[in-house]
Amino acid sequence: MSWEVVIGLEIHTQLATKSKIFSGASTAYGAEPNTQACLVDLGYPGVLPVLNEEVVHMAAMFGLAVGATVAPRSVFARKNYFYPDLPKGYQISQYELPIVEHGELFITDDEGDEKRIGITRAHLEEDAGKSIHEGLDRSSGIDLNRAGTPLLEIVSEPDIRSAKEAVAYMRKIHTIVRYLGISDGNMQEGSFRCDANVSVRPRGQEEFGTRTEIKNLNSFRFVERAINYEIERQIDLIEDGGEVVQETRLYDAAKDETRSMRSKEEANDYRYFPDPDLLPVEISAEYIEDVREQLPELPDAKQHRFVDEYDLKNADAAQLTISRPLADYYETAVAASEAKPKVVANWVIGDLLGALNKEGLGLADSRISAEDLAGLVTRIHDNTISGKIAKQVFEAMWSGEGTADEIIEAKGLKQITDSSAIEAVVDKVIEANPGQVAEYKAGKDKLIGFFVGQVMKETKGQANPGQVNQILKQKLSD
Amino acid sequence: MDLHAKTLTELAAGLDSGEYSSVELTQSLLERIAAHDEKLNAFVTVTSDNALAAAERADQARAAGEGGVLNGLPIVHKDIFCTRGVKTTCGSRMLDNFVSPYDATIVERLAAAGAVVLGKANMDEFAMGSSNETSFFGPVRNPWDLDRSPGGSSGGSAAAVAARLAPAATATDTGGSIRQPAALTGTVGIKPTYGRVSRYGMIAFASSLDQAGVITRSAEDAARLLGVMAGFDERDSTCLNEPVPDYVAELGQSIEGLKIGLVRQHFDEGLDADCSVRIKEAIAVLESLGATVVEVDMPNIDLSVPTYYVVAPAECSSNLSRFDGVRFGHRADDPEDLLDLYCRSRGEGFGDEVKRRIMTGTYVLSAGYYDAYYLKAQQVRHLIADDFKNAFEEVDVIAGPTAPTPAFKLGDKVDDPITMYLNDIYTIGANLGGFPGMSIPCGFVDGLPVGLHLVGHHFDESTLLRCAHAYQQVTDFHTACPEDFA
Numbered sequence: 001m002s003w004e005v006v007i008g009l010e011i012h013t014q015l016a017t018k019s020k021i022f023s024g025a026s027t028a029y030g031a032e033p034n035t036q037a038c039l040v041d042l043g044y045p046g047v048l049p050v051l052n053e054e055v056v057h058m059a060a061m062f063g064l065a066v067g068a069t070v071a072p073r074s075v076f077a078r079k080n081y082f083y084p085d086l087p088k089g090y091q092i093s094q095y096e097l098p099i100v101e102h103g104e105l106f107i108t109d110d111e112g113d114e115k116r117i118g119i120t121r122a123h124l125e126e127d128a129g130k131s132i133h134e135g136l137d138r139s140s141g142i143d144l145n146r147a148g149t150p151l152l153e154i155v156s157e158p159d160i161r162s163a164k165e166a167v168a169y170m171r172k173i174h175t176i177v178r179y180l181g182i183s184d185g186n187m188q189e190g191s192f193r194c195d196a197n198v199s200v201r202p203r204g205q206e207e208f209g210t211r212t213e214i215k216n217l218n219s220f221r222f223v224e225r226a227i228n229y230e231i232e233r234q235i236d237l238i239e240d241g242g243e244v245v246q247e248t249r250l251y252d253a254a255k256d257e258t259r260s261m262r263s264k265e266e267a268n269d270y271r272y273f274p275d276p277d278l279l280p281v282e283i284s285a286e287y288i289e290d291v292r293e294q295l296p297e298l299p300d301a302k303q304h305r306f307v308d309e310y311d312l313k314n315a316d317a318a319q320l321t322i323s324r325p326l327a328d329y330y331e332t333a334v335a336a337s338e339a340k341p342k343v344v345a346n347w348v349i350g351d352l353l354g355a356l357n358k359e360g361l362g363l364a365d366s367r368i369s370a371e372d373l374a375g376l377v378t379r380i381h382d383n384t385i386s387g388k389i390a391k392q393v394f395e396a397m398w399s400g401e402g403t404a405d406e407i408i409e410a411k412g413l414k415q416i417t418d419s420s421a422i423e424a425v426v427d428k429v430i431e432a433n434p435g436q437v438a439e440y441k442a443g444k445d446k447l448i449g450f451f452v453g454q455v456m457k458e459t460k461g462q463a464n465p466g467q468v469n470q471i472l473k474q475k476l477s478d
Numbered sequence: 479m480d481l482h483a484k485t486l487t488e489l490a491a492g493l494d495s496g497e498y499s500s501v502e503l504t505q506s507l508l509e510r511i512a513a514h515d516e517k518l519n520a521f522v523t524v525t526s527d528n529a530l531a532a533a534e535r536a537d538q539a540r541a542a543g544e545g546g547v548l549n550g551l552p553i554v555h556k557d558i559f560c561t562r563g564v565k566t567t568c569g570s571r572m573l574d575n576f577v578s579p580y581d582a583t584i585v586e587r588l589a590a591a592g593a594v595v596l597g598k599a600n601m602d603e604f605a606m607g608s609s610n611e612t613s614f615f616g617p618v619r620n621p622w623d624l625d626r627s628p629g630g631s632s633g634g635s636a637a638a639v640a641a642r643l644a645p646a647a648t649a650t651d652t653g654g655s656i657r658q659p660a661a662l663t664g665t666v667g668i669k670p671t672y673g674r675v676s677r678y679g680m681i682a683f684a685s686s687l688d689q690a691g692v693i694t695r696s697a698e699d700a701a702r703l704l705g706v707m708a709g710f711d712e713r714d715s716t717c718l719n720e721p722v723p724d725y726v727a728e729l730g731q732s733i734e735g736l737k738i739g740l741v742r743q744h745f746d747e748g749l750d751a752d753c754s755v756r757i758k759e760a761i762a763v764l765e766s767l768g769a770t771v772v773e774v775d776m777p778n779i780d781l782s783v784p785t786y787y788v789v790a791p792a793e794c795s796s797n798l799s800r801f802d803g804v805r806f807g808h809r810a811d812d813p814e815d816l817l818d819l820y821c822r823s824r825g826e827g828f829g830d831e832v833k834r835r836i837m838t839g840t841y842v843l844s845a846g847y848y849d850a851y852y853l854k855a856q857q858v859r860h861l862i863a864d865d866f867k868n869a870f871e872e873v874d875v876i877a878g879p880t881a882p883t884p885a886f887k888l889g890d891k892v893d894d895p896i897t898m899y900l901n902d903i904y905t906i907g908a909n910l911g912g913f914p915g916m917s918i919p920c921g922f923v924d925g926l927p928v929g930l931h932l933v934g935h936h937f938d939e940s941t942l943l944r945c946a947h948a949y950q951q952v953t954d955f956h957t958a959c960p961e962d963f964a
Contacts, residue, residue, distance in 0.1 A: 046679040089799020271843035276686035
């Protein structure tokens with residue numbers, strides 16, 4: 001039987017505020033346990049939450065960025081359950097009236113076509129703390145530094161049809177939140193993670209199959225692997241005459257498998273109700289317009305502009321707009337260089353990103369600034385050096401030997417464009433290789449490569465390759 | 479010098495004129511507490527050292543020509559308000575060991591105004607109760623008859639003020655917890671508009687109903703204290719940024735032309751016949767002062783108690799989840815696992831009434847019951863609030879009885895929650911609608927005080943205080959003192 005996969009993602013994005021969503025405590029990552037939890041975060045008797053306005057602004061930005069409705073009135077609700085890392089015994093979240101609804105974004109699907117994925121809603125909530133079990137004999141520790149950290153939970157429609165699409169969707173959201181500057185998207189630190197709802201159904205069937213929810217996936221690779229494992233597990237189960245049970249599952253990366261965590265029957269009744277400690281969040285139309293005006297250019301728009309304005313291939317434009325700093329780097333380089341934007345793009349994508357990847361560095365750690373890279377590309381453009389020599393100059397720049405001009409000067413790499421100088425070398429090469437000359441003249445055209453090579457060798461690669469070719473052909477046909 | 483017999487206003491004058499010092503005053507009241515509280519059990523904690531130190535600071539400030547409007551005046555805090563460095567129990571075993579690391583906003587404001595805190599007043603556990611019998615620290619006794627309840631949940635505050643152990647006490651009111659004990663002890667109690675006084679640092683029972691206020695011996699004293707406590711607090715999102723009038727200055731205005739509404743349902747068979755006579759006499763006095771009286775229709779008011787007993791437990795079931803034995807409060811010994819830690823810590827820490835409400839609240843919020851109970855109750859709550867709003871289109875104040883009977887005997891109702899709950903039948907409506915309410919002494923039935931209940935429009939505490947003050951200018955019920963505590 002042919003199966004269709006149905007996936008919906010719930011992405012938890014940590015919002016990049018300085019202080020927590022309902023208290024003044026810092027959100028900085030990595031502090032000593034319980035040093036960034038104030039009385040409000042600890043859920044002390046008598047304390048009250050006060051909403052950090054910044055999170056409303058950030059949620060509104062996200063909503064507008066995905067073409068959603070930003071609710072004029074949204075309501076915080078309490079999600080009640082007991083857990084030691086949940087100090088109040090309830091999590092403040094949004095339930096019936098979230099701040100963002102009815103959004104969408106577009107991904108490239110498995111066939112390479114553009115595909116719309118609906119965003120059901122995005123709501124604000126506070127994160128819980130963390131339980132620590134290692135190194136504590138027969139007891140557990142609680143670190144409440146993370147408790148009260150603001151999260152935006154972004155819920156997709158069940159529009160995703162494969163693990164690859166799920167990853168493409170998640171990457172897109174990742175790119176958007178970082179473009180907006182509302183999240184650092186740091187997956188190692190848990191700032192960006194997701195739960196995946198997965199089900200399968202016979203192709204053509206309207207009704208959804210029973211779904212399972214895989215919790216807490218914190219890398220793109222795990223998302224893809226966990227979903228693929230789960231799809232296969234569900235299909236095998238059904239084909240063997242079994243039934244998928246609605247449950248929550250955990251992905252074990254070490255074993256590359258998902259495991260049952262709790263069944264529907266064991267699920268909590270969260271007893272949601274509006275939080276009487278907080279007023280409804282009311283947003284005016286003017287506020288929304290202000291946010292809209294302040295929105296930065298978004299990845300899709302930027303990509304399209306790069307294609308139009310810089311005559312780039314779609315794939316290249318996509319790669320250059322993957323993050324705002326990279327796009328900015330590229331545009332700075334284009335502006336500072338006389339070369340064609342397309343050539344600059346090749347250098348950024350091929351050489352710069354290559355060098356960064358090789359050393360596992362981020363763009364911020366780049367040893368070559370956009371202006372310096374532009375300087376190098378300009379020297380190719382004005383024929384000071386050849387593309388080949390440029391690779392050598394790039395290496396030297398990467399090693400910190402200076403700007404392109406300084407390196408060209410110091411190493412004497414300036415291209416030989418003086419025709420008489422090239423002619424002299426060509427004459428020398430012809431004279432030294434009478435046999436090859438004879439063969440060439442007898443029709444073995446391919447030997448032109450040999451002569452070019454010899455000339456370049458003689459000039460240490462500095463002769464202008466176009467000129468060398470032209471002069472050689474002319475002299476050999478004499 | 480019978481300092482204990484004086485009101486806050488009189489004591490302020492005495493301190494100002496140098497007749498006595500705050501240290502002397504504080505000392506005399508501490509001695510009185512030591513002598514009498516054994517009979518009453520009004521205090522959970524007496525903070526003698528802190529009080530004397532604060533009194534000394536107040537005297538120094540006065541000598542230096544400084545000090546706030548309450549400088550050197552002794553008060554008592556209901557043990558629901560967090561007080562830094564002092565045990566804050568909320569009347570529960572759960573918090574028997576809890577020393578608060580911070581001060582509630584009102585504790586801060588009263589301290590900044592120079593008030594001297596004598597101690598923490600006993601109360602029904604987590605403010606759940608109308609007789610003070612649910613306190614882990616035992617019931618408070620009514621100074622007018624030690625076999626009777628002072629009402630609740632602010633029974634300790636009311637008893638302390640009625641017995642002249644303190645001139646004033648802070649209190650809280652979720653369904654009548656300031657006004658009913660005030661009525662049963664012959665004291666003045668005011669619950670301001672919801673959002674008038676910060677709830678920060680006040681241990682939550684039902685967040686959308688809880689409001690802090692005061693119990694005093696005169697309307698003037700209440701005005702004095704409320705002026706200090708009221709006003710916007712950025713730490714409480716439900717505390718509204720409304721200007722606070724000068725309550726004391728506005729007291730003097732006449733009530734000539736004031737329109738008073740009476741609610742028919744408040745005078746039917748639920749009300750003790752003798753109490754009814756006292757209330758009608760009090761209303762006649764107000765009329766004699768120039769007020770006009772009309773009947774107002776509140777068709778949904780009878781639904782107050784059932785509505786309240788859905789909304790309040792729902793919120794309490796969630797508010798009390800933080801008491802889990804993990805970070806503070808009572809923790810069971812040697813828990814086997816997490817579930818055992820939760821079950822036994824909460825099982826041992828909470829008393830029966832608190833458990834009853836947590837269970838009721840959990841039930842009404844459960845999947846499948848939410849719409850039928852919680853949602854419906856919220857809808858009815860709006861209807862009740864609308865009844866008040868409509869009434870206030872026509873009248874300035876709604877007057878009636880505070881409680882259906884005078885103080886009842888300890889033990890009489892404690893095993894019958896429904897009868898106990900009906901004690902708040904006249905007061906709960908004001909909480910559901912967020913309106914300010916006040917109880918003032920208006921006479922006696924068989925030697926026990928009766929309270930007149932006044933409810934005003936949102937943020938109009940001034941009219942209530944003015945009305946009460948005018949009444950107290952021509953009556954002396956508020957100055958009556960229980961014989962054993964004269």
